Amino acid sequence: MFKKIMHTLLVSAAVLLVPAALAQTPQPQPQPQPQASAPLIPPAPTVAASSYLLIDADSGKVLTEHNADTPLPPASLTKMMTSYIASMEILKGQLREEDEVLVSEKAWRMGGSKMFIEVGNRVRVIDLLRGVIIQSGNDASVALAEHIAGSEESFADLMNSHARRLGMNNTHFENATGLPGENHVSSARDMAIMAKAIIEDDPQHYAIYKEKEFVWNGIRQPNRNLMLWRDNTVDGLKTGHTDEAGYCLVASAKRDGMRLISVVMGTASEQARAAETQKLLTWGFRFFETRHFYQPDQVVSTARVWAGAQNQVGVGLAEGLVLTLPKGQADKLEATVTLDSTIKAPIARGDALGQVEVKLGEEVVHTGPLVALADVESAGLFGRLWDSIRLFFYGLFN
8 A cells, every 4th residue: 555645846936937946946046135125005096986806817816895796787898798799709710701781770870979870881890899888889799699590699699609608607698788687787897897808809890999989970089988088008998978877987907917807886977987097007016026937737736657658848827827916925935835745647738737736825815626638548467567566566565
């Protein structure tokens, strides 16, 4: 009976930034240098909104939140899903930007914010997409929905399918526009998930969200996102307003490689939603930083493999390691890598072979599995027999 032996490596954050092979090479120890103290972090600002959330887009770290899972009417924030589905259909080849959409009477008659398309006209998909994103056109939203799914009702089913796939657990859509509906709701957290998907899944069409105006049918309309004029690091996303929902805004900004996503729902005015968003973004960028320590599938360490065609396998983090931390704290991180030393073939890529735990002082800021980065087949009969003998003696003396 072999006893299970674990080995643990304690490494600093600096070691995490270099390949494992280099980490094992003795290096001259640098002399301690004076370091500026980390800034004191004040409490998150008070935000005058029914619900709000601020997250880092890369790490997913929530920096502050209030009622973030409360289902609320999302108003035209809904159109983020409408435009997302259209862009996904383009990426899949089911839709082309130059395809012409016949405008129905229902689309033409839509009230509220409009692109001002005319019934019976044919409008290119890319123009409708701009009408949805920049002008927040209810008419453009319905026209796209009908073209993609046949009817707005069928399109709403498609919206809900995508919401479930993305993990938007407090969301239910009844239409493509965000006009009030009895069960038409979403949450600040779900809207942040939606924004992250738009940014990551289709960067090309995400660029439309920062366009400040769009002219259609001779009518020039500005983007309703005031943050595009107030902060040149903001490049999206969407506003919304109904009497029921109040004034809402999902915004994203990128500074020095760090991207934040903010959501405010239920503010009192157009000016207020921009001001409250600015509070969140300013606080987040001022006091936090995001570091990329390991890319997905990058080798963190190697594990000894018994009875395998190869005697070692690289291990790493399937999703990489990205952390958002208070500024000045990254160099104080310590990571503990734990591997099972009696790993036996066969091994499939993705099998969990250990764990990494990252601590900042006494606080655990990340824990996750270390996985095999390659398949390892079983050795032949002689190889398996020989390793069985070696394992027997290894177990006796360890």
